Amino acid sequence: MRTLSLVGIGSGNPDHLTLQAIRTLESADVILLPRKGAEKSELADLRRLITRDILKTSPKVVEFDYPVRDAGTPKYLDGVNTWHDALAGIWTDLITTHAPQGAHVALMVWGDPSLYDSTLRIADRLATRGLAMDVRVIPGITSLQMLTAAHAIPLNTLAGVVQITTGRNLRDQGWPQGAETVAVMLDGACAFRHLARTDLHIWWGAYLGMPQQILLSGTLADMTPKILTARAAARDRNGWIMDIYLMRRT
Known part of the structure; x- marks a missing residue:
């Protein structure tokens, strides 16, 4: 075989x-x-x-x-x-x-x-x-591991619940019930911009581990326009983008 x-x-x-x-x-x-x-x-x-x-x-x-x-x-x-x-x-x-x-x-x-x-x-x-x-x-190092390492943050709060999902699910279903921390992958449409919440912090990263790596973090309200602008510029510059982000209730 x-x-x-x-x-x-x-x-x-x-x-x-x-x-x-x-x-x-x-x-x-x-x-x-x-x-x-x-x-x-x-x-x-x-x-x-x-x-x-x-x-x-x-x-x-x-x-x-x-x-x-x-x-x-x-x-x-x-x-x-x-x-x-x-x-x-x-x-x-x-x-x-x-x-x-x-x-x-x-x-x-x-x-x-x-x-x-x-x-x-x-x-x-x-x-x-x-x-x-x-x-x-x-097994290999995942983009989620790279994201938390690059921002020097833990994936979870103490005894907290983490959910890993996609941009499609976040857009269609909103913030997962009971989750303190949500990691979002495969989100070409930036579903985070549709969350009407004021208690979220976001850690975003693109091209993780590569020379063109980009990192942004802050409150979701402050970071949303900055991430949208940075993401569009990077995609135009490189022709493609791979990004991931983590959000946590504050």
């Missing part, structure tokens, strides 16, 4: 690679390297840097283009499932073409495969396509 290692590589800084991640990548026969278009070429460049400058071995590197998710699909989850099916098909073709039985295939995952990442769900679909894989996960 082939082995598929999903290797968390952190949020953009090669210094965040664990020894386990490096050793796993060095032991791979094939490394699948995704490309996400010219606008996000830095994401592929980091993966190329790891294979070129950090690994002491030379696994075969197979690059592939990510399919684009159809954002116009009426139901969000339907569009995501179709997108995942397309990716599973690409992985199946690449693995069967470049990795013989018994081979070790590795895929570098931004952050960690456990936190708002679909790599594990896509890997589950390989079996339905007749491709049996021994799937292993190598």
Whole structure:
């Protein structure tokens, strides 16, 4: 049986690679390297840097283009499932073409495969396509860890409740009941601006761990226009943005 290692590589800084991640990548026969278009070429460049400058071995590197998710699909989850099916098909073709039985295939995952990442769900679909894989996960530093470290704050208050959610859920459902601290990911629409509350503090970060890292914090009322302005300018400047924020009741 082939082995598929999903290797968390952190949020953009090669210094965040664990020894386990490096050793796993060095032991791979094939490394699948995704490309996400010219606008996000830095994401592929980091993966190329790891294979070129950090690994002491030379696994075969197979690059592939990510399919684009159809954002116009009426139901969000339907569009995501179709997108995942397309990716599973690409992985199946690449693995069967470049990795013989018994081979070790590795895929570098931004952050960690456990936190708002679909790599594990896509890997589950390989079996339905007749491709049996021994799937292993190598944990990586998450953007949430990077955010709290960059702002030098704890994730939780003493014995407090933390909820991790998405911008879509925050927009549709508002502040989660019973939560003192809310961490929000995947929020391209800046759902925090719709919260009509005066008791919230926000810690925001973009490009965490990368040279262009941006950090802002303060009361939600004060920071909302500043974050919107900084985010729009950074996206125009870089062509893409990855950001995350944490809010806490004061």
